[in-house]
Amino acid sequence: MSDSPRSWTGREYLVQILVLGVWGLLALRLMHIQLYSQETFASRAARQQISHEPIPARPGDLLDRKGRLLATTTSVSSLYVDPSSIDDPQSIANDLARVLDLEADKLEEKIKTHSQKKFLWIKRQLSPEQTAAIQQLDLPEEMVGLRDEFKRFYPQESLAVHVLGLRDIDGNGQGGAEQAFDSYLRGQDGVRRFVRDARGNVLEVLEEVTEPPQDGHTVVLTLDTVLQLHTEAALDDLVEEHNPVGACAIVLAPSSGEVLAMASRPGFSPSNLGSVPENAWKNLAISAVYEPGSTFKPLVVAWGLDKKTLDTDEIFQCEWGSYYMGRRLLHDHHPYGELNLTDVLVKSSNIGMAKIGEKLGNEQLYSLTSSFGFGKKTGLELAGEVPGIVRPLRNWNNYSTGSIPMGHELAVTPIQMISAHAILANGGKKKSPHLLLRTSHESPLPQQIVVSQVVSQPVADWVVQHPMKEVVERGTGKRAQLGKLSVFGKTGTAQKVNPNGGYFSNKNVCSFICGAPAENPRFLVLVCVDEPRGSSQFGGTVAAPYAARILKNCLNSTGF
Template identity: 35%
Template sequence: MMESATSKGRRWLLACAVFLLLAFSGLAYRLVDLQVYRHDQLRDTARGNTTRTVIVHPRRGDIFDANGNKLATSRFVKTICADPVMLGSHYPAVARALAPLLGLEEKELEAKLKPRLIRTPSGQVKTNRYVRLKRKVLPEVFEQITRTMAEFSIDDPSVALDRKKQRFVRDMRRRAVFADRAEDQLRLYPAGTLGAHVLGFVGGDDHRGKEGLEAVLDSKLTGARGWRVIETDSRKREQVERRVQDVPARNGLNAFLTLDAGVQNIVESELKLAMEKHLAAGVTAIVVRPRTGDVLAMANLPTFDPRYPGDVEAAARRNRAVTDTFEPGSTFKAVTVAGALNEGLVTLESRFHCSDGRFLYAGKILRDHHPYGLLSVEKIITKSSNIGSAKVGMRLGAPRLYQYIRDFGFGSRLGIQLPGEVGGIVHPLEKWTKLSISRVPMGHEVAGTPLQIVMMMSAIANEGRLMKPRITDRLEDEQGRLVLKYPAKSIRQVVSPAVAREVTKALKTVVALGGTARRAELDYYTVAGKTGTAQKAGRGGYIPGKYYASFVGFLPADRPELCILVAVDEPQGDYYGGLVAAPVFKKIAERTASYLGIPPDKKPEESAAGDRH
């Protein structure tokens, strides 16, 4: 009996020994498996749990005017989020406290903060633990939100006695409303709508340029992303001393424009008055330095706020100065006369009979607004005779006229650094009809943009040399070091300097006594320019009662510093360029010349009431 018990004990001890041996063998195998065979895999898994890559976004570059005034800038901002589950039944009170700070309606915010069950695409039912409240919130506003939540009070006496409720309230104050980790930027335009069509705007989650210079210079303004490879502890806090990689972002370059905010403001304020006075469908103005092609101002109405581009129709965001074309009308007569003078076919004293206001050609009658007989070439410009211009064009001939039209920049893009520029319409010679040679010289059967018109006149002001319009001067890095310069560029010499001076002489008479633009005359500066009144074309012909009135001129006439175009689309009532656009030119020119300190070139004289055209 005793032996049986001993034998049984030995068997039990043996079984335990075998079990322990197997257990320790399994543990040893497991350790070898983890530490040897699967070491690399588990190491990578562990690192994946504690190591992560943080993308560092670059700050978008600023845009400045020619004088260093900031027109566009970016700030890093927050995306405010919430965990409705952590708010519990207190979400209405939280919505009431935060709605004014977020600029949201209380009911709208309350609906976002309400805890609810949601069904995922896979069919799982989950609580809404993450709700985005608002994007692009300034850091100082987020600080206010954080303070408001930290001081949030609950009118419930039982909280003081219940530790569980105390912990709930503490967590709610600290973590229920938070900022998303992903960085975001807000594009700010300190001058508001000033220069909106030139600047454009940014949009979308990527903060990329969508229109205007924001789009054209987007790759330069955006910069390059950086990154940090970091390790975190069990509470997801970074262990800075164990940071693996730290590659800083390269912020975007800063763009400096030729645009002058002071001139731009003058132009926009005068256009607004003109728009209201004439009840126009739109107005456009451009101010250029003839010698360099620098655009000092470019404005259109209607306009938009680049911070909220979606608040207006797409048509209001269109930069009419480069995208819209119109028949230039009488402003185009300068091209015809310049070409004929340059070819030596006429002089300013050459005379043409203007058929007493009615000229039959190719079965169609061409009319002048007044019946003229013999007029010199100079007087054809002064009086803006359609018939006289047609006859000068006929002497020049269609092939040469066509070439001068192209040489002055019509029919092709001028290459300004703005999106949407079009080349206008210049029909090839094979598509000209017998009537064309009598219509094209006076600005019909062709179409150009406001930019093309002002650059054509700038070429005459610049001794016959056409310049490429320039809107961006240079790019600098954030330390102010020059990265890229956009120099002034000449496109071509269109006419000789002597011919340009002759055309200038004729254009000066347009604003003198007997000219069509006396209302563009300035007291202290000599002006050379040309009016334009074009009936708008539509399907099947010209549209009754719809006109495009313009004036383009430069000053001081004999040493030009500025060339200015003003165009009024569909003015109500008066529609002649000399009555509608010329007075706006005068106001812009007077204020701009004073602002820039351009020395006067004449003494003030009494201005008479103007003729019309």
């Protein structure tokens, strides 16, 4: 055997070259990382250690028009645990359940189910007593902790609850002004950044890169708390006396369209949401739909006068209580012969209104429903408003010609009806109803108020100062009289539609709308009552006295 060194084969040379090449590439990659990618990888490593959490912004306050507090935000404690660090879930569950009035078994199961998580809410928005009791337990901080959160507080309790709405446990606006103006109220959350170790413990808060929250803006509403109190007190007394299915009231300033008070019954308390009846959630002032009956009649008369189809001194033969309109026989509650235009409204003659309908015709009647805002939302900022019902003109017939002027064959909401009457009370000029007065935001508010002339001022003034004023003086609204004060108004009583066809004979919607003073209306009040109980179910007897009471309080509160 020869002892001379063995020469390498070509394959062995190739393997050696490949190994050296791989090591060379690795060396080059390391040099590239060191020289050119150091910052990138350092940043990536830092991101793997840096965590962040939101810093909630405090929602802004809700105030009434005079700065009275309607809704504010307080800081409360909420309880959480770190399930991954709890060795004895049963012991922790027993301690917490005892002071929080929770079921220990369910709480223990909850902790065990989330044993891999590092954060788990146990109970949020604790009372001060519960917070103190938790602190006295002196449980390990790495297992149990308290975190400050914001909680919405309504100092007036249930006052204006349907208008204000609520904020849920996460601070989201739910209904009412809380939802409508959430973009102003919410604010912008901040961000807190901090460094954690491998076990997730916080090592350092990075104050220099923490973004502070921007708290929400204060929102000032058009509501007047004093008027709201008077309105709700009157509505509560009405409900006590007449026991209706529902009722609502609205106070409006006709010259501006500002809603000064709005109430709906049944109501609820924002501090006791666990037992709220289903029908109590609805704000009837914007969502109830009903045939308006005789409260619609002044609008028809104003439209006819404005279009020169009617004259103020015109006489109507009311046929002594019976009138055939085609094959349809119409009746009045009382038989009348000749009535002038004023008395057609004062006496609320259906026959007189049907004859006015014949003079106007369906096209003009349809135009007036649109011009006065029926069949569409008013634009009030609250969610939940419905448009009412006005059928397309093509579906109208000869029956409609008599029914529409009497306030039938269409359905309205209370906010639509008071907004339409505000046109008459404001000299024929329409101003859309609204709740937002101003905010603390520096930027100007977008213009939400729609202004248009619907009928001429002389026409509107005549309807308010003559027939509607005389309705209260000597007609169906006499129970709304306020001494020597010039009150104007109109009663409305309408049978409810039976879903199976026709109308219920014993279920009515009673309403009354009034304002004062007739010469320069400052306040307009509507009270609407759904299915009052008892022998008297008329707008003049059920709604009128309470509407007048609200109106009187409005005038007294302003020193009129």
